[in-house]
Amino acid sequence: MAVTRxxxxxxxxxxxxxxxxxxxxxxxxxxxxxxxxxSRTTETRSTCPYCSVSCGVIIHTIGDKAKNVTPxxxxxxxxxxHPINRGTLCPKGASLQQDIANxxxxxxxxxxxxxxxxxxDISWDQAIDEIARATKKTRDATFMEKDANGKTVNRCEGIxxxxxxxxxxxxxxxxxxxxxxxxxxxxENQARV
Amino acid sequence: MTPGAQVGVAAQWERRAxxxxxxxxxxxxTSEILQFYARILRLQGEIAAHAPPAKTDAPLRxxxxxxxxxxxxxxxxxxxxRGAPTELRRMAHEVRERGEDYWAELIADVxxxxxxxGGTVYFFARVCAQPFAEAIARTAPxxxxxxxxxxxxxxxxxxxxLWRPEGDGGKRSLVCSFxxxxxxxxxxxxxxxxxxxxxxxxxxxAEDLPAVHAAVCxxxxxxxxxxDLTANGLAEPLVDDVATVAxxxxxxxxxxxxLAANLFVA
Numbered sequence: 001m002a003v004t005r006x007x008x009x010x011x012x013x014x015x016x017x018x019x020x021x022x023x024x025x026x027x028x029x030x031x032x033x034x035x036x037x038x039s040r041t042t043e044t045r046s047t048c049p050y051c052s053v054s055c056g057v058i059i060h061t062i063g064d065k066a067k068n069v070t071p072x073x074x075x076x077x078x079x080x081x082h083p084i085n086r087g088t089l090c091p092k093g094a095s096l097q098q099d100i101a102n103x104x105x106x107x108x109x110x111x112x113x114x115x116x117x118x119x120x121d122i123s124w125d126q127a128i129d130e131i132a133r134a135t136k137k138t139r140d141a142t143f144m145e146k147d148a149n150g151k152t153v154n155r156c157e158g159i160x161x162x163x164x165x166x167x168x169x170x171x172x173x174x175x176x177x178x179x180x181x182x183x184x185x186x187x188e189n190q191a192r193v
Numbered sequence: 194m195t196p197g198a199q200v201g202v203a204a205q206w207e208r209r210a211x212x213x214x215x216x217x218x219x220x221x222x223t224s225e226i227l228q229f230y231a232r233i234l235r236l237q238g239e240i241a242a243h244a245p246p247a248k249t250d251a252p253l254r255x256x257x258x259x260x261x262x263x264x265x266x267x268x269x270x271x272x273x274x275r276g277a278p279t280e281l282r283r284m285a286h287e288v289r290e291r292g293e294d295y296w297a298e299l300i301a302d303v304x305x306x307x308x309x310x311g312g313t314v315y316f317f318a319r320v321c322a323q324p325f326a327e328a329i330a331r332t333a334p335x336x337x338x339x340x341x342x343x344x345x346x347x348x349x350x351x352x353x354x355l356w357r358p359e360g361d362g363g364k365r366s367l368v369c370s371f372x373x374x375x376x377x378x379x380x381x382x383x384x385x386x387x388x389x390x391x392x393x394x395x396x397x398x399a400e401d402l403p404a405v406h407a408a409v410c411x412x413x414x415x416x417x418x419x420x421d422l423t424a425n426g427l428a429e430p431l432v433d434d435v436a437t438v439a440x441x442x443x444x445x446x447x448x449x450x451x452l453a454a455n456l457f458v459a
Contacts, residue, residue, distance in 0.1 A: 021226065021438070021457055022313055023280025028222040032439040033446070036399040041406075043381055044391050058362065058380065080364035081379050087360025094361055 040065065045079060048093045050165045055093055056082025059100075073100045099166055135159065139182055156183035163189035202328055206238030212429035216436040223436050226457060229277060230435055233320055233456075236272050240265050241324035246332075253333040253347040253372055257304050257325055259297035265321040266296050284313050307343065308350045309370045309454050319456055326372035342384030344369035345376050350453040351384055353430050354408060354419040363423040368430060370453035383410035384417060385452055397444070402437045404428055407444050416449045431455070 021029065041062050048055040056079030063071030076096040080087035089096075109127035110119040122130075142158025161179050163172060172189045179187045210231045217227035248256055266289070273285045288295065299318040302310050309319060326347065335345045343350060344367075352370035356363030367378045378384060381391050388394060388410050396419070398406035404425035409416040418441065420430040434455055441451060441458050451458070 022316060023278030023284075024226045024229070024457075025278070026442075029439050029442060032222040032401070033442040036401060036439060036443055038397050038399050038443060040395045040397055042391060042395045045381060078360045078362040079380075080359035080362040085360060087358075087362035087364060089361045 041074070042071075048089065048096065050090075050092050053084060055079075055085035055089060057089070057093065057096060059096075073097055076100070135182070143183060154183050155185050157185065159184050160186035161188070165190045202241045202244075202324075203238050206234055206241055206324070209429045209432050210234040210238065212427075212432040213435075216432060220436045223438055226438070227432070227436055230432065230457075232272055232276070233269075234432075236265075236268060237320060237324045239268075240321060241328055244325045244328040247329040249332050249334060251333070252336060253326065253329050254304055256329050256333065257322065259300040259304070262300050262318070262321045262325060263293050263296045266293075266317060269317055269320055281313065281316070285317070288314060288317055303371070307348050307371075309352070311454060316456060322371075323373065327374075330369070330372035330374035341387060342367070342378070344372060344374050346374045347372045351378075351417060352453040352455055353434055354378070354384075354417045355430055356419060356421045356423050358423045358426075363421060365419075367417070370455075373431070383413060383415070385415045386410060386413035388412040397440075399440060399443070402440055405433060405437045405440060407440055407449065409444070409449055414449055415452045416444055417452050418455075 039062055041060050044059045044061060046057050046059055048057050058077045058079050059073055060075040060077065061071045062074045063069050074097070076094075078085055078087040078089040078093070109122055109124060111122050111127070111130070112119050138158045139156050143156050144153055147153045159179075159182065161175060161184055163175055167175070167189065175189050176187065213227045213231035213234055217224045217231065220227065245261070270285045270289050273282055277285070288299070296318070299315060300322060303315060303318040303322050309315065330346045333346050336348060339345050339348050347369060349369045349371035351367035353368040355366050355368060355375070357366060358364070363380075365378050365380045366375050367384060368375050381394055382389055383394060390412075393411040394408065395411070396406045396408045397416075404421045406419050406421065407416040408419050418434055418437075420428050420433050422428055422430075425433075435457050438458055444451065
C-alpha cells in the first residue's frame with residue numbers, strides 16, 4: 001500500500017507522541033521522571049468489623065510486591081460505592097487503620113492488682129495460671145446445679161464474658177465452646193457482622 | 194448534566210487557565226508547557242463562548258460538524274506562532290498550508306473516533322473541538338447503549354479519572370477524552386477490560402506529585418491517570434494532569450499504556 005504524504009502526516013508522529021510532548025523540551029520532564037519515588041498501593045474491599053451496620057471499607061496497602069518488603073496498611077477509607085455507608089464512616093471505623101497497624105498494641109499480658117494504680121507486666125505462664133485459679137474459684141463458688149424449682153440448669157452465674165468486635169471468627173468459636181462448657185450464660189462475643 | 198458542571202462555561206475555562214499559570218510557577222519541569230497551555234485554554238474559552246446552543250434530542254457527536262469548527266483554526270495557528278516549540282510551529286504551518294478541506298478531515302477523524310487519534314497533527318482539531326463538545330455534553334441525551342467504561346454521552350474513552358469527596362472516601366468518576374463529560378464509575382474496576390481482581394489493579398503514585406496517581410490494570414496493561422480531589426480540592430483535572438506528565442512518562446517506561454491521550458501525551 002502506498003503511503004501518501006497526507007497519511008504520513010497523520011500517522012508518522014503517532015509513535016513518538018508520548019516522548020516529544022509536542023516538541024516541548026522533554027529533558028526536564030524525563031529528569032523528573034527518573035527522580036520519582038514511586039510507590040505501589042493496592043485497594044482491598046472489606047467490611048468494618050465494629051457494629052452490625054456493616055459499612056463497606058477500602059483498605060489501602062502499600063508495598064511493591066518485592067519479597068523482602070512487608071506490605072503495610074496505610075489507610076482505611078469508607079467505600080464510596082457501598083450502598084450502606086456511601087463512603088462515610090463513624091469515628092471508630094475511620095480509625096480502623098490503627099486497629100491493623102498500631103505501635104501501642106500490647107504484646108504481652110498485663111495485670112492491675114486490686115487497689116493498684118498501675119498495670120504491671122506478667123509472663124504468659126503466670127497470666128494463664130492466675131486466670132485459671134480465679135476462674136476455678138469463682139465457678140466453684142457460684143455454680144448452680146438446680147434452680148429454685150428443682151430444675152437442672154447447670155449454670156455459672158458468677159462469670160461473664162465480653163468479647164471485642166475485632167476478634168476473629170475462630171477466636172469467637174473458641175470463646176463460645178469454652179464459656180458454654182463452664183456453664184457461663186452471660187456471654188457476649190460481639191460477633192454480629 | 195455532568196457532576197460539578199454547574200458553573201458558567203467561560204468561567205470554567207478561565208479557571209483552568211489560571212490554574213495552569215499557577216502550576217507553571219510550581220512545576221519547573223512542565224512550566225513551559227503549562228504557560229503555553231494557559232494560552233490555549235483561554236482560546237478554548239473564547240471558542241466555548243461562541244458554541245451554538247446544544248439540542249437535547251440528538252446524540253452529541255451528530256450535533257458537531259467540521260464547518261462549525263474550522264473557523265477556529267486560524268486563531269489557534271496565530272496563538273502557536275506567538276510562542277510554541279519549533280516542531281509544533283512547523284506542524285501548524287504545514288496544516289495551515291493544506292487548507293480548510295484538510296482541517297475538516299482532521300476534525301472529522303476526531304469527531305468520529307471513540308479514542309482520540311494520536312499524533313501532533315490532531316492537536317489542532319482536538320483543541321478546537323473540545324469546547325464545542327463540552328458545551329453540548331451538558332445537555333445532550335445519554336446514549337442508550339454504551340460500552341462499559343465509555344462516555345455515556347459520546348461513547349468516547351476516558352482520559353482521566355477523578356476522586357470526588359463522598360462521605361469520608363473518594364467517589365470515582367471518569368472524564369471523557371472527547372467531550373470532557375464526567376460520569377461516575379466504580380472503584381477497583383478496570384474501565385478498559387473490566388478486570389475486578391484487586392490484586393491486579395494497583396495504583397502507582399509519587400511523593401513529589403501529590404494528589405495524582407496512575408490506576409493501573411495488570412491484565413490489559415492500561416492505566417487511567419487519576420486526579421484525587423479529596424486530597425487537593427483546588428486541582429483542575431485537565432491542567433493538573435498535564436502538570437504531572439512525569440508520571441505518564443514513568444508509566445510508559447514500564448510498558449503501561451494510557452487509556453486515552455490528553456492534548457500533550459499519548
